Each structure stands twice: as structure tokens, then as C-alpha cells.
Amino acid sequence: MKDRPADIDATALAAALGAWGIEPAVLTHAPVGFGDHHWIAADADGRRTFVTVADLAHKPHCGRDATEAWTGLSRAMDTAAILETALDEPVLVAPLRTGDGETLLRLTDRYAVSVFPYMEAPTGHFGQTLDxxxxxxxxxxxxxxxxxxxxxxxxxxxxxxxxxxxxxxxxxxxxxxxxxxxxxxxxxxxxxxxxxxxxxxxxxxxxxxxxxxxxxxxxxxxxxxxxxxxxxxxxxxxxxxxxxxxxxxxxxxxxxxxxxxxxxxxxxxxxxxxxxxxxxxxxxxxxxxxxxxxxxxxxxxxxxxxxxxxxxxxxxxxxxxxxxxxxxxxxxxxxxxx
CATH class of the missing domain: 3.90.1200 (Aminoglycoside 3'-phosphotransferase; Chain: A, domain 2)
Structure with missing residues (x-):
């Protein structure tokens, strides 16, 4: 999403990243994509990760309400992580697991956090015609x-x-x-x-x-x-x-x-x-x-x-x-x- 959500506390988000062993020195909102909110976390040594905050209140494909969406999104993130290890060569960018093995953590009742490797590569865009x-x-x-x-x-x-x-x-x-x-x-x-x-x-x-x-x-x-x-x-x-x-x-x-x-x-x-x-x-x-x-x-x-x-x-x-x-x-x- 391009708009930075006013109800997501950057301090609380930075603290949540501790579950992944990430201590961000800088947390920068990334106005990309549509549907989820994104940040780029950089630690003191400059190592970066890509942070996604999902709005569980607006994930109808994951569940009818925030509770069901949490379950559906957790299954989706776990599936991506398992697929990454099952495939013989890199096909996808999967969520990283926390120290406890989780791919998704609650930030609030409405929002959930997942973390991905930061990849230095160009992305396409919706509506683009590939050659x-x-x-x-x-x-x-x-x-x-x-x-x-x-x-x-x-x-x-x-x-x-x-x-x-x-x-x-x-x-x-x-x-x-x-x-x-x-x-x-x-x-x-x-x-x-x-x-x-x-x-x-x-x-x-x-x-x-x-x-x-x-x-x-x-x-x-x-x-x-x-x-x-x-x-x-x-x-x-x-x-x-x-x-x-x-x-x-x-x-x-x-x-x-x-x-x-x-x-x-x-x-x-x-x-x-x-x-x-x-x-x-x-x-x-x-x-x-x-x-x-x-x-x-x-x-x-x-x-x-x-x-x-x-x-x-x-x-x-x-x-x-x-x-x-x-x-x-x-x-x-x-x-x-x-």
C-alpha cells in the first residue's frame, strides 16, 4: 500500500522484529504493492529485511473475519516456507521463521507481521506485459x-x-x-x-x-x-x-x-x-x-x-x-x- 497506516506503531513493530533476531536501527515505510503494508528494516550493520504487515480485517481470501484470517494466513505463510525447502532450485521468496519456528506473529488484534529476505533485484508491476x-x-x-x-x-x-x-x-x-x-x-x-x-x-x-x-x-x-x-x-x-x-x-x-x-x-x-x-x-x-x-x-x-x-x-x-x-x-x- 502507498499510504502509511496511522494505527500501526513503528516502535511496536520494531520490537516485534526481535522474534526474528532483528534489531532495526532504521525502519523505513515502503510504499509498494497493494493490500498489505511494508517496511524495510536495516540493522546497525546495514543488513536489511523486508517486513510485511497484513490487515487481517481485509483478508477475505484467508478468512471471514480477523480470527479466521489469522489462521488462513498462518497456513499460507507456513506453506510458502515449506515449499522453499521442498523445491530443488530457488522458485520463491518465502517468509523467514522466528526463533520459535513461526512464520507469522500478531502485532495487534487486527495486524500480523511476517518477515522476508531483502532481495536486490527488480520487480515487475501489475499490468505489465512480459516478453x-x-x-x-x-x-x-x-x-x-x-x-x-x-x-x-x-x-x-x-x-x-x-x-x-x-x-x-x-x-x-x-x-x-x-x-x-x-x-x-x-x-x-x-x-x-x-x-x-x-x-x-x-x-x-x-x-x-x-x-x-x-x-x-x-x-x-x-x-x-x-x-x-x-x-x-x-x-x-x-x-x-x-x-x-x-x-x-x-x-x-x-x-x-x-x-x-x-x-x-x-x-x-x-x-x-x-x-x-x-x-x-x-x-x-x-x-x-x-x-x-x-x-x-x-x-x-x-x-x-x-x-x-x-x-x-x-x-x-x-x-x-x-x-x-x-x-x-x-x-x-x-x-x-x-
Whole structure:
């Protein structure tokens, strides 16, 4: 996140790092990523670590509330740490363990801390189009991940969308978003009012596909998936190509990753060559649709309550516009195909 949270005490955060044997001389807020808050801790000798503070109140993919999210996020971090030792070569940047072997510690009832090695390498960014060589390396990394035995800690993937009900309610009555909630509330009302009818077919398609996927759960191919393998979660794309940001790791169909990491038929062919699994076009389309709806739900969660005008809310608004645009275009495409 770009905005520095006012309710996270830097002194308390620095003290918490003692569990990892870290005594930071300097703790610098890092305005990067989206969803979690980050700092760079440097000790007296200049050694650096990357510190992540997760907001458990806004981790619906990890759990319905802060208590459930703590459990889900703990399992995710443990899974990443186990995977790092199980893979034959570096594929990911995993959380470091405390002296007691933990990958996640509570900072407050709402926030939890994890610590990662600081890597001197460039990162990609969300929306970036990787060149064929870099995509090929990412496909290879995913093939390595997907063919690794799932740790027992791996969270199960729930295809149903936590914010699905909120999306339906907002489309049915855009005025349910209080106009006085903040600077983006009225914009949301206008955006949803103008596009609600066009998005209806995509919601129906999503609900139908989700029901089918859940009914096929016992026979479907499932692997350890990252969940968000876009360039923004790749360190040194095309070089070492290390996957970062593991809170979305889950046991799921491989298409959950592949729709986001592939852009040409040869990418999918290469994956099939490496794994023996031929990606299902319908599942690829399903997870692309689910992504747009998930972005929409996250934005509605932000704009449905009190919110300011900041770099983060501006980014959230842009994401909502992109998601609605994608859903409308897909709905029109579905109508033409029908």
C-alpha cells in the first residue's frame, strides 16, 4: 500500500522484529504493492529485511473475519516456507521463521507481521506485459510449483467469491452505497447504475460455473497454486524469476494461475509439455472472470464505508473502473456468441 497506516506503531513493530533476531536501527515505510503494508528494516550493520504487515480485517481470501484470517494466513505463510525447502532450485521468496519456528506473529488484534529476505533485484508491476522469454520462465516456475507435493498446511481454494453477495446488492441498488461515505461513493453509484444491466449475464455465468466447479471438486485436478502470479509478484522477471507475495497460495486447479501468467498458445503448450496437464479453456476463462469480480468486491468494500481521497483509494477506483469495463465487455461478447 502507498499510504502509511496511522494505527500501526513503528516502535511496536520494531520490537516485534526481535522474534526474528532483528534489531532495526532504521525502519523505513515502503510504499509498494497493494493490500498489505511494508517496511524495510536495516540493522546497525546495514543488513536489511523486508517486513510485511497484513490487515487481517481485509483478508477475505484467508478468512471471514480477523480470527479466521489469522489462521488462513498462518497456513499460507507456513506453506510458502515449506515449499522453499521442498523445491530443488530457488522458485520463491518465502517468509523467514522466528526463533520459535513461526512464520507469522500478531502485532495487534487486527495486524500480523511476517518477515522476508531483502532481495536486490527488480520487480515487475501489475499490468505489465512480459516478453515471450520472461513469460516462458514464469511458466516454467509455475510448472515447478504445480508439480511439487502439496504441504499439509496448504489452504484449500474456495471458488465461491467472499464478496459475491455485496456485488449483487450494490448492482440491485447502487444507492445502497452511502453518498456521504467519501469522495468515491457517488462515482460508484453512477458507475454501477450505468452498467448494472450489462453485468448481469456475467454474474449468472460466474454463479453457474462456480456451482459446476464445486460439484466437480472431488475429481478435478488440483495443485499448489500461487493465486496471483502477475509480474508485480515476480522478482527479476525473465532472470531469476522468483515468486513473491504468498497470502493467496491454495490447492486449486492449475488454471487459477495460468490464465494470469500466459498470453499465447505456446505458453500453454509449454506448460502441458512440462506437466502433462492440458489447460482447460473454460477454467482459464472462469478464473479471469473471477479475478474481475474479486477486484470489484474489494473496491465496494472500500467505498461502501468511510474513505478519504488518497493514493490507495485512487488506485482502488482505477481498479474498479477496469473491472467493471472488463465485465461489461465480456457480457457483450457472451451475448454476441449466444
Amino acid at each position: 515471450p522469454g520472461a513469460r516462458g520462465k514464469l511458466v516454467e516456475r509455475l510448472a515447478q510449483l504445480h508439480t511439487t507435493r502439496a504441504p499439509l498446511t496448504t489452504p484449500p481454494h474456495d471458488p465461491s467469491l467472499p464478496g459475491r453477495a455485496a456485488i449483487g446488492a450494490a448492482l440491485a441498488d447502487p444507492r445502497s452505497l452511502r453518498a456521504d461515505a467519501g469522495p468515491y461513493a457517488q462515482r460508484c453509484q453512477a458507475l454501477l447504475t450505468a452498467n448494472s444491466a450489462s453485468m448481469g449475464p456475467m454474474l449468472e455465468r460466474f454463479d453457474s460455473a462456480t456451482a459446476q466447479l464445486m460439484s466437480d471438486a472431488s475429481t478435478a485436478t488440483t495443485v499448489v497454486t500461487h493465486g496471483e502470479p502477475h509480474p508485480g509478484n515476480v522478482l527479476d522477471p525473465g532472470g531469476r524469476t522468483l515468486l513473491v507475495d504468498w497470502d493467496t497460495v491454495a490447492l486449486a486447479p492449475p488454471e487459477r494461475d495460468l490464465w494470469l501468467a500466459t498470453a499465447a498458445p505456446q505458453d500453454l503448450s509449454r506448460y502441458a509439455e512440462l506437466t502433462g496437464h492440458h489447460p482447460d479453456p473454460e477454467l482459464l476463462a472462469y478464473y479471469e472472470l473471477r479475478w474481475a469480480l474479486d477486484d470489484m468486491a474489494a473496491a465496494l468494500d472500500t467505498f461502501g464505508t468511510r474513505h478519504p481521497d488518497t493514493a490507495d483509494t485512487r488506485q482502488t477506483w482505477e481498479g474498479l473502473v477496469d473491472a467493471v469495463t472488463a465485465l461489461v465487455e465480456k457480457g457483450r461478447s457472451t451475448e454476441r456468441e449466444g
